[in-house]
Amino acid sequence: MNTIKLTKKLLLVAVSGLMIISCDNDKYKKTNTSNTSDNPFASKVDSILDLMTLDEKLGQLNLPSSGDITTGQAQSSDIASKIAEGKVGGLFNIKSVEKIREVQKVAMEKSRLKIPLIFGMDVIHGYETTFPIPLGLSASWDKEMIKKTAQIAAKEASADGINWTFSPMVDISRDPRWGRVSEGSGEDAYLGSEIAKAMVTGYQGDDLTSNNTILSCVKHFALYGAPEAGRDYNTVDMSRIRMYNEYFPPYKAAVDAGVGSVMAAFNEIDGVPATGNRWLLTDLLRDDWGFDGFVVTDYTGINEMVEHGVGDLQSVSALALKAGVDMDMVGEGLLTTLKKSLEEEKISMTDIDNAVRRILTAKYELGLFDDPYKYCDVNRPKSDVFTDEHRSFARKVSAESMVLLKNSDSVLPLKKSGTIALVGPLANSAVNMAGTWSVATKQELSNPLLDGLKTVVGDSVNVLYEKGSNLDYDLEFEKRATMFGKDIPRDKRTDKQLLDEALSIARKSDVIIAAIGESAEMSGESSSRTNLEIPQAQKDLLNALMKTGKPVVVVLFTGRPLVLTEEDAKFPTILNVWFPGSEAGLAISDVLFGNVNPSGKLTATWPRNVGQVPIFYNHKNTGRPLGNTEGKFEKFRSNYLDVRNEPLYPFGYGLSYTKFNYSNLRLSATSINFDGTIDVSVDVTNSGKYDGKEVVQLYLRDVVGSVTRPVRELKGFQKVDIKKGETKTVTFKLTVEDLKFYNYDLDFVAEPGTFEVFVGTDSNASLSSKFELTKNESK
Numbered sequence: 001m002n003t004i005k006l007t008k009k010l011l012l013v014a015v016s017g018l019m020i021i022s023c024d025n026d027k028y029k030k031t032n033t034s035n036t037s038d039n040p041f042a043s044k045v046d047s048i049l050d051l052m053t054l055d056e057k058l059g060q061l062n063l064p065s066s067g068d069i070t071t072g073q074a075q076s077s078d079i080a081s082k083i084a085e086g087k088v089g090g091l092f093n094i095k096s097v098e099k100i101r102e103v104q105k106v107a108m109e110k111s112r113l114k115i116p117l118i119f120g121m122d123v124i125h126g127y128e129t130t131f132p133i134p135l136g137l138s139a140s141w142d143k144e145m146i147k148k149t150a151q152i153a154a155k156e157a158s159a160d161g162i163n164w165t166f167s168p169m170v171d172i173s174r175d176p177r178w179g180r181v182s183e184g185s186g187e188d189a190y191l192g193s194e195i196a197k198a199m200v201t202g203y204q205g206d207d208l209t210s211n212n213t214i215l216s217c218v219k220h221f222a223l224y225g226a227p228e229a230g231r232d233y234n235t236v237d238m239s240r241i242r243m244y245n246e247y248f249p250p251y252k253a254a255v256d257a258g259v260g261s262v263m264a265a266f267n268e269i270d271g272v273p274a275t276g277n278r279w280l281l282t283d284l285l286r287d288d289w290g291f292d293g294f295v296v297t298d299y300t301g302i303n304e305m306v307e308h309g310v311g312d313l314q315s316v317s318a319l320a321l322k323a324g325v326d327m328d329m330v331g332e333g334l335l336t337t338l339k340k341s342l343e344e345e346k347i348s349m350t351d352i353d354n355a356v357r358r359i360l361t362a363k364y365e366l367g368l369f370d371d372p373y374k375y376c377d378v379n380r381p382k383s384d385v386f387t388d389e390h391r392s393f394a395r396k397v398s399a400e401s402m403v404l405l406k407n408s409d410s411v412l413p414l415k416k417s418g419t420i421a422l423v424g425p426l427a428n429s430a431v432n433m434a435g436t437w438s439v440a441t442k443q444e445l446s447n448p449l450l451d452g453l454k455t456v457v458g459d460s461v462n463v464l465y466e467k468g469s470n471l472d473y474d475l476e477f478e479k480r481a482t483m484f485g486k487d488i489p490r491d492k493r494t495d496k497q498l499l500d501e502a503l504s505i506a507r508k509s510d511v512i513i514a515a516i517g518e519s520a521e522m523s524g525e526s527s528s529r530t531n532l533e534i535p536q537a538q539k540d541l542l543n544a545l546m547k548t549g550k551p552v553v554v555v556l557f558t559g560r561p562l563v564l565t566e567e568d569a570k571f572p573t574i575l576n577v578w579f580p581g582s583e584a585g586l587a588i589s590d591v592l593f594g595n596v597n598p599s600g601k602l603t604a605t606w607p608r609n610v611g612q613v614p615i616f617y618n619h620k621n622t623g624r625p626l627g628n629t630e631g632k633f634e635k636f637r638s639n640y641l642d643v644r645n646e647p648l649y650p651f652g653y654g655l656s657y658t659k660f661n662y663s664n665l666r667l668s669a670t671s672i673n674f675d676g677t678i679d680v681s682v683d684v685t686n687s688g689k690y691d692g693k694e695v696v697q698l699y700l701r702d703v704v705g706s707v708t709r710p711v712r713e714l715k716g717f718q719k720v721d722i723k724k725g726e727t728k729t730v731t732f733k734l735t736v737e738d739l740k741f742y743n744y745d746l747d748f749v750a751e752p753g754t755f756e757v758f759v760g761t762d763s764n765a766s767l768s769s770k771f772e773l774t775k776n777e778s779k
Contacts, residue, residue: 041364057356059087062335063327066094084110090118100161101376108372116372120164124437127156129390133435136401136578138185139600141695143198150202152390154214159380164215168199170250174614177230179527182559186603187616190714193253200257209367211374218254219263231528236267244742260293273308275301281324294326294358303331318346326355398580398587403600404655408572411551413594416460423468423502424515426557431486435579436524449515452585468502472535481522512552523559532563532610561606599693601654605647617651617763618710652697652762658688671772674736681731682759686722695719696730699758
């Protein structure tokens with residue numbers, strides 16, 4: 001379409017006409033925002049592009065933070081003046097219908113072209129109704145349940161004006177020193193891919209024009225979960241074959257599921273920062289994977305390339321645009337430097353137009369051109385946010401995510417009688433229950449363990465409470481670990497007084513519940529740790545409680561795998577509750593008293609000490625593997641002098657109040673060709689005293705490959721509900737797609753040969769069988 005020369009009045013009429021045309025939602029409804037070269041909004045987007053000045057185009061690429069905008073001041077803020085000038089494409093970190101309506105009104109009434117804004121927020125594991133941290137959610141191994149948490153989050157966020165979330169985070173991590181392991185789904189690419197698809201479809205649904213769905217953003221692309229030394233933002237360096245086989249799959253799964261946006265990572269890849277890496281953002285993401293949504297930087301990601309040492313702000317901004325970045329979060333490098341780069345022919349108008357086109361398309365997909373205020377119904381928050389229904393589901397999800405790490409002598413479930421001593425710095429801290437990245441949560445409304453216990457047991461149990469210790473002896477460390485309003489007030493009593501009072505109630509009790517571990521902000525962004533043990537003040541509390549002779553139930557709060565070697569050796573019962581969310585206390589109590597039988601399974605390996613890190617189940621064999629000498633040192637083998645090789649708790653591990661027995665593993669065939677399938681079946685019997693749920697896990701080993709292959713890889717899982725005394729047959733169907741991997745040439749192939757199948761309760765599954773993959777006769 002040629003450039004249209006119109007008076008200002010006629011230009012506004014033209015744009016208004018475009019908005020009216022876009023009302024035909026059904027005609028342009030999409031079930032997939034990516035993975036298609038056919039853009040039903042192309043002509044409308046191009047018409048708007050023809051009307052835009054260069055400054056207005058650059059404005060669409062600008063994503064500032066809302067700052068301190070308050071209701072009633074939105075139209076007079078500094079941000080408002082930029083919006084009126086067409087220099088803002090969207091905002092993030094702004095909450096509430098009233099504020100968002102005011103800001104959108106500036107765009108629609110004061111800007112020249114009246115292009116609506118997009119509003120984003122870190123809706124990571126729920127909105128006001130908060131679910132367990134993502135690592136905890138993944139421990140449920142329940143894709144449908146996880147999908148529903150994203151649907152609820154989308155419903156609540158959209159009711160409050162938000163239409164874009166920076167989630168899911170799908171970074172694979174094998175290093176628990178890295179604090180952001182709490183935001184992902186653990187160490188495994190297959191499980192991570194399944195959860196990525198569930199989250200994307202949960203947020204976006206099948207119709208983004210609906211006002212209860214929101215645009216999803218997969219992050220951090222790519223490899224952010226593998227920083228050197230486990231230190232956040234640090235350098236990442238790995239081979240391409242590891243990228244493709246072990247780290248890329250969850251990102252690609254999100255793209256295949258239709259994710260609408262992608263966030264670039266902070267780290268470098270092959271020596272080039274991800275934010276300016278054209279191979280990553282264009283060659284791989286767009287050309288190979290077919291992604292046609294838009295790419296946004298992380299917070300000041302463009303500006304930070306200056307510190308990486310690849311140029312000044314103008315040059316790194318041009319680098320980012322040419323690489324495939326479409327929107328600049330906070331840094332304003334694209335806004336302030338691209339005009340000069342265009343004049344100097346370092347970039348082209350086509351580069352700018354392509355980025356703007358993708359931003360405008362997303363706004364059309366969200367239905368914002370049809371109704372800019374579609375997310376601004378002031379009545380929706382009252383009916384859709386933090387509802388009884390949502391909170392009830394959160395309670396269920398939280399309970400299903402908890403992992404029973406140890407339960408000697410069947411201390412759990414507890415009886416609803418007698419006296420219980422509840423101690424520990426996490427026992428009565430509502431603001432820490434939701435964990436990290438819970439920006440929309442009303443922390444004070446979260447349910448702490450003390451309240452949950454009293455609600456669940458009522459008057460049938462006498463609950464005594466004392467704090468017992470501070471989070472840590474080190475005050476400065478405690479300040480760093482309790483940021484963002486998640487304080488655990490420092491007790492004015494001495495450490496001895498705190499301990500003595502805890503011991504006093506412990507001696508009066510039948511059982512002790514010790515609520516200990518990390519505070520919410522001891523994991524998360526910029527919360528890397530070199531010591532993965534619980535703080536010493538809490539260790540001393542636990543040891544003193546143990547000496548009372550009373551059974552001690554350790555209720556562990558954590559956002560990462562911890563080193564519990566000492567606690568595992570000393571204490572009969574350890575229940576890992578992660579950070580369970582807004583209904584934490586009720587959900588924990590449900591599990592403690594047997595209202596819910598724990599069924600969570602670890603999605604990250606727990607080391608014996610930090611020296612084993614990084615540690616993960618699907619490692620490669622060396623030429624000198626340890627063999628079957630479990631726990632024993634063997635010279636000239638790949639093992640440690642000072643600690644056993646195997647982890648404390650393996651991937652997939654988690655106990656139940658009942659017992660599950662596996663038997664009768666059988667395969668429907670001993671060989672398949674490239675067109676065939678094979679069924680793997682196993683009988684699982686609940687031989688214990690309680691009904692329960694079991695996560696049945698299937699692993700494969702490719703015995704011989706053109707490149708070295710992992711000792712085993714997860715290729716299937718099912719969470720099944722089995723009554724006591726009942727036997728269920730669980731069947732998995734394998735196809736050649738399950739046997740494929742990226743070879744030396746980065747071709748996705750399956751190679752003929754022997755495959756070993758393992759089925760069981762965790763990654764150490766011992767039931768096994770074999771089959772052959774053969775070439776088709778015609779090949």
